[in-house]
Amino acid sequence: DQQVKQNSPSLSVQEGRISILNCDYTNSMFDYFLWYKKYPAEGPTFLISISSIKDKNEDGRFTVFLNKSAKHLSLHIVPSQPGDSAVYFCAASANLLPGGTSYGKLTFGQGTILTVHP
Amino acid sequence: DSGVTQTPKHLITATGQRVTLRCSPRSGDLSVYWYQQSLDQGLQFLIQYYNGEERAKGNILERFSAQQFPDLHSELNLSSLELGDSALYFCASSVGPGGKGYGYTFGSGTRLTVV
Numbered sequence: 001d002q003q004v005k006q007n008s009p010s011l012s013v014q015e016g017r018i019s020i021l022n023c024d025y026t027n028s029m030f031d032y033f034l035w036y037k038k039y040p041a042e043g044p045t046f047l048i049s050i051s052s053i054k055d056k057n058e059d060g061r062f063t064v065f066l067n068k069s070a071k072h073l074s075l076h077i078v079p080s081q082p083g084d085s086a087v088y089f090c091a092a093s094a095n096l097l098p099g100g101t102s103y104g105k106l107t108f109g110q111g112t113i114l115t116v117h118p
Numbered sequence: 119d120s121g122v123t124q125t126p127k128h129l130i131t132a133t134g135q136r137v138t139l140r141c142s143p144r145s146g147d148l149s150v151y152w153y154q155q156s157l158d159q160g161l162q163f164l165i166q167y168y169n170g171e172e173r174a175k176g177n178i179l180e181r182f183s184a185q186q187f188p189d190l191h192s193e194l195n196l197s198s199l200e201l202g203d204s205a206l207y208f209c210a211s212s213v214g215p216g217g218k219g220y221g222y223t224f225g226s227g228t229r230l231t232v233v
Contacts, residue, residue, distance in 0.1 A: 004160070036224075043122070043210070043225050044208070046222060089160060105163045105166065105174050106163060108153075108161040
């Protein structure tokens with residue numbers, strides 16, 4: 001049961017253009033969403049997050065949009081740079097009380113490989 | 119360097135064997151999380167420890183077990199290994215017991231290959 005899905009395994013964009021990475025989820029209990037970036041031979045690093053009470057969060061070139069009714073979020077990178085080439089994972093956290101069996105757990109999508117061409 | 123140390127970086131072992139993966143969390147972090155990333159899969163949550171106690175559990179197989187020691191380092195034990203256990207195993211740490219992920223710091227992973 002894949003509760004967080006990234007349906008595009010890969011995305012290729014030109015330097016300077018916008019990159020849009022998409023993520024869909026099915027669990028209505030998710031109340032916090034995150035994007036992680038992963039380079040080869042390294043662990044994922046936190047990029048940006050959004051709470052379910054918001055529909056947009058911006059940090060520099062990175063903006064995350066959340067559409068709760070569609071259970072969809074997206075990450076926009078503008079302008080894209082070659083150094084942004086990496087695997088991007090979408091993740092979600094559920095609104096559960098401490099001590100619950102899933103408290104603290106993140107549910108990840110399969111990842112999207114972004115390649116930004118110079 | 120993220121501050122989370124995982125050893126070994128690579129491990130090759132035969133089916134039926136037992137291995138131990140080690141994780142030292144970032145200084146000051148009390149929670150340790152273990153994730154498994156198989157080929158073409160996202161990161162699958164295995165288990166979380168907070169200050170020495172099991173806090174949350176995912177789809178961890180019965181052949182797998184973990185613990186967190188008084189010095190807060192954690193070990194993930196994988197036994198009766200099967201070919202399908204070949205994967206990247208990530209450890210992450212955070213200061214608190216939950217944190218919803220924004221406080222997660224991941225290590226660089228241990229690549230396990232079962233032959």
